[in-house]
Amino acid sequence: xxxxxAQLVLALVAAPILTxxxxxxxxxxxxxxxxxxxxxxxxxxxxFRKETIIPEGTSFLxxxxxxxxxxxxxxxxxxxxxxxxxxxxxxxxxxxxxxGLFSLARxxxxxxxxxxxxxxxxxxxxxxxxxxxxxxxxxLMILFTASLWSRSTSLPAILHSLxxxxxxxxxxxxxxxxxxxxxxxxxxxxxxIDNPSTHxxxxxxxxxxxxxxxxxxxxxxxxxxxxKLLLYLLIGTDFFLPAGLxxxxxxxxxxxxxxxxxxxxxxxxxxxxxxxxxxxxLRIFRVPEFTALxxxxxxxxxxIHFVLEV
Numbered sequence: 206x207x208x209x210x211a212q213l214v215l216a217l218v219a220a221p222i223l224t225x226x227x228x229x230x231x232x233x234x235x236x237x238x239x240x241x242x243x244x245x246x247x248x249x250x251x252x253f254r255k256e257t258i259i260p261e262g263t264s265f266l267x268x269x270x271x272x273x274x275x276x277x278x279x280x281x282x283x284x285x286x287x288x289x290x291x292x293x294x295x296x297x298x299x300x301x302x303x304x305g306l307f308s309l310a311r312x313x314x315x316x317x318x319x320x321x322x323x324x325x326x327x328x329x330x331x332x333x334x335x336x337x338x339x340x341x342x343x344x345l346m347i348l349f350t351a352s353l354w355s356r357s358t359s360l361p362a363i364l365h366s367l368x369x370x371x372x373x374x375x376x377x378x379x380x381x382x383x384x385x386x387x388x389x390x391x392x393x394x395x396x397x398i399d400n401p402s403t404h405x406x407x408x409x410x411x412x413x414x415x416x417x418x419x420x421x422x423x424x425x426x427x428x429x430x431x432x433k434l435l436l437y438l439l440i441g442t443d444f445f446l447p448a449g450l451x452x453x454x455x456x457x458x459x460x461x462x463x464x465x466x467x468x469x470x471x472x473x474x475x476x477x478x479x480x481x482x483x484x485x486x487l488r489i490f491r492v493p494e495f496t497a498l499x500x501x502x503x504x505x506x507x508x509i510h511f512v513l514e515v
Contacts, residue, residue: 208454209283212292216282220431221245223438223474230478245431252424260321260417270317271418271425277310278429278436284360287439287466288459290368290450291361300348300358303440304341307392310429311337318414329413332489336398336410339496340391343384346503350381351444353510360443367447376513380506382445386480387499389441391492393434396481398492435470438477442469 225242232239241247259268284298284306292298315330352358354375355366391398394411401411415426443450449465451458487495 208288208292212282212288213279215288216279216432216435217428219470220428220435221249223435223470224431226471226474227478227481230475231482234478234482245427249424249428252419252427253421255420257420257422260323262322263320263417267317267320267417268422270313270320271422271429274310274313274317275425275429275432277306277313278432281306281436282432285436285439286361286364286443286450288451288462289454290364295359295361298360300352300360300363301345303360304344304348307344307433308337308341310433314414314426318417321417323417325409325413325416329409329411329416332410333414336391336492336496339493340388340499343496343500343503344388344392346500346507347381347385347388347444350377350503350507350510353377353507364443364447364450367444368450375510377506377510378445380502380509382441384499384502384506385441385445387495387502389437389477390480391496391499393430393437395434395477397484397487398495400486438470438473441473442466 222242222245224245225240228244229239229242281303283294284292284303286292286295286298311333315334318326318330318333348358351363351367355362357363390396394401399410399412411430415423418426446469449462449469451462
């Protein structure tokens with residue numbers, strides 16, 4: 206139980222800090238004064254202190270969605286190996302189950318937005334489902350490419366096989382990494398697919414689904430999105446930069462593992478901020494081309510494994 210609690214607490218605390226780090230990097234790259242590393246935490250505390258206002262005409266689903274989404278995303282923390290090589294739910298930590306939980310959270314968010322009955326909520330929910338529908342096949346293909354090394358879709362088995370691989374470089378994983386970067390941007394509503402800091406209703410995707418939420422309900426939705434971004438970066442470091450992950454629970458191994466993990470997340474956050482600074486938002490009808498490129502790269506990586514690496 207200690208490992209489970211440590212992973213949950215670490216994810217809850219680190220997710221807003223990671224979002225703050227990305228914001229700091231974006232501000233520095235844009236020659237602006239950063240709001241601070243803890244600004245997302247200050248925003249969450251402020252929202253939890255505010256009053257919750259429920260729109261008229263909404264059902265129980267609108268009130269339940271933030272709790273269900275937060276629970277679904279938080280449960281994913283127990284599936285992803287990042288504190289040790291074997292996560293708390295290692296026997297059921299399957300890649301397909303993880304993608305299913307992400308899809309469940311997306312579906313619930315869309316239902317909650319549509320339940321409010323506002324035009325922008327319905328628009329945001331439909332766009333979110335469209336992006337998810339296009340991105341999920343590429344996500345599964347990336348996971349299947351990584352699973353070819355272990356012949357299993359179990360996340361711990363994939364990680365152990367990558368850590369024990371004799372070759373230091375795999376061309377198939379390079380293509381999978383390029384596809385993963387595109388999917389990470391699409392699934393988390395980042396530029397160039399969506400702008401998480403936009404205030405233009407007609408261009409919103411993720412933020413349009415949150416317009417009717419307020420107070421603690423909005424805080425839980427924002428916190429859940431930050432956890433989801435952290436999880437995607439953790440999955441990326443597990444598959445494409447697994448070095449430094451401790452295999453034991455000794456204090457020395459855990460301390461070194463946390464240092465490696467912090468360094469990898471800082472580099473990943475800075476890289477994400479650089480991408481968001483260099484690229485402008487795509488028009489919505491260009492999103493299928495973006496996700497199709499991710500699927501093509503993932504499929505090429507899958508096929509290259511059989512050509513070059515078997």
